Amino acid sequence: MLLVLGYSNANAQDKNNPWQITIGANAVDFYPTGENAPLGDIFSEYFNVSDHWNILPSLSSISVSKYLSDGFSFGVAGSINKITKWGDASVNDLSYYGIDGTIKYSLGELLNSSVIEPYLGVGGGYTWVDEIGAGTLNGTVGFNIWVSDNVGFTIQSAYKHSFEDYLNTHFQHTAGVSIKFGGTDTDGDGIYDKDDACPDVAGLAAFNGCPDTDGDGIEDSKDSCPNEAGLAEFNGCPDTDGDGVADKDDACPTVAGLKALAGCPDADGDGVKDSDDKCPNTAGPAANQGCPWPDTDGDGVLDKDDKCPDVKGTVANNGCPEVSAEVQKTLNEYAKTILFDTGKSSIKKQSAAVLGDIIKILKEYPTAKFTVEGHTDSVGSEALNQKLSDARANAVKQYLIENGIDAFRLSALGYGESKPIDTNATAKGRANNRRVEINLAK
Structure with missing residues (x-):
């Protein structure tokens, strides 16, 4: 039981979680089979536990099944019991051994429930009573009740039709604890592939199995800078100088600057970033590399507009002297x-x-x-x-x-x-x- 209860992190039995093991007890009932006395009509006194059911007061059945596809699974079950009631007749402690194979079809998807999972099954097996055996054709109906992601209870009833006169047809009821396990976890991150959005790369449960390499709380697929811890507002990229421009877009990532200048500073506010400004502390136009336009000849006309920048002239004559x-x-x-x-x-x-x-x-x-x-x-x-x-x-x-x-x-x-x-x-x-x-x- 400790082994069974020790499994975890499994989900419904499917291609990613193919194995289910059930350990429990079984009851054998020869009465409601429609055969002659001391047996009764088919389904007669079906729930008469005290008069007809043979129950061994211990763990007496175990089954293992593997998922195939499309809701189908195949399982093998073994059981033991002691027969003291053969319908209405009493017998003297006959031994009972059974081994059966069953193909089951789950109806869980039809109910759209993660708790109750009914199923139907058909199969066959071999049963020995007092060391005399006979083959049987079995029909099964049952259901699982999952109380957690990986642990549940299973209750099933199987009709076992015998092909030999010396073994009566009978019902075998089983109740037990079931465990689902064996899910595929390719990247080993503890999240099975069916629930893992990144099954080939180890990741975090918070991101459905996808990684967050830099640990900034933004999964790599949405992180523009997956190897550098950053801020959500910059899609995971850092802003070292705190100027509101992500480092990857910041031409001056270690010095706070302006968005308009790609994160670079402009000390004199002239629109020319300091690194390109020949006069970083004096405002000037970009056309003159951030420096004020000179007036070399001092005639009141800036050199850029002065057609005679080295000779004092008049404003009216574009900085050139006028002929008097x-x-x-x-x-x-x-x-x-x-x-x-x-x-x-x-x-x-x-x-x-x-x-x-x-x-x-x-x-x-x-x-x-x-x-x-x-x-x-x-x-x-x-x-x-x-x-x-x-x-x-x-x-x-x-x-x-x-x-x-x-x-x-x-x-x-x-x-x-x-x-x-x-x-x-x-x-x-x-x-x-x-x-x-x-x-x-x-």
Whole structure:
């Protein structure tokens, strides 16, 4: 009995818990079999225990059965008894031995009950009474009452029809304690495979047999970080710095930071994480690596917007200096002194100095655009004067380009004799009209 009661952790007998053992007592009744006196009609006085039942007052039966499939099981039972009542007749302590094989079909699933499990059976066996034996064909009905997961009581009644005249047909009733055991536990975690959601990996009962490798209370299949103890809110992943960003998603897992910056800090709050911020304690735009935009020339226009970041200018002119009327006047005073060979567009060498002064002024205004204008007096034909003024204006333009002034800043235009600034009636007036002007392009 200690052996029987020592089994545990089993469930209904099925493919994962195939074995059942029953130990108990049996009663043999020859009376209600429908045979001649001293026996009675079939099922007559079926429950007349005191007058007809032969009961050996000890453990007198044992059976072992194994589950087959689909509710069917096969079992073998052995029993002993002492016969003192042969129906209404008394006999003298005849020995009784029986061995029987039975195929049973469980009706437990039909009742959908985990406590009461009725069953039907059919089989055969061999029975000896006073050492004379005969074969029998058996029909069985019974039920199990399970009081725990693995222990229950079994009550059954078997009709045993004899094929020999010297052995009467009879009933054998059995009552005993049953144990279910032998369930498969592939991973050895104490949870049988049929109830184990992870039958090939040792796990915990709390997770239906599935593991929790890191012990954080989240089973591995639902744990995004199964080898590191973490928090449920992060699907089992840790948050070392406690900034609300799981370490696996945290670019700075040991320093508390902001979710918007993947867990990295931003000391100056400029939206640039400290590791990428060239000025981590001073707010600045990301476009300038977290530093404030400089104003190198101090003209009130930030370098990023200043088209002349190294030269002080005006806000209106995008940080570049503006050409004043005084500068414009100076340019033209210099330009008027540029000398050309007579009747030609070639510049005389002695004009190099004044051209150098012009170039210096133009470089002070790197974004300003100018028009080089050529003018003549009225001597000669108008067509010739127009051609000459164009050629001289372009000659000056080309000289300036060759000496460092960007071509896109310059244009050249000849006006011929059309815009005199003095009279052409005198030599002095004509000399004033023969000129080059460099004017700010509008």
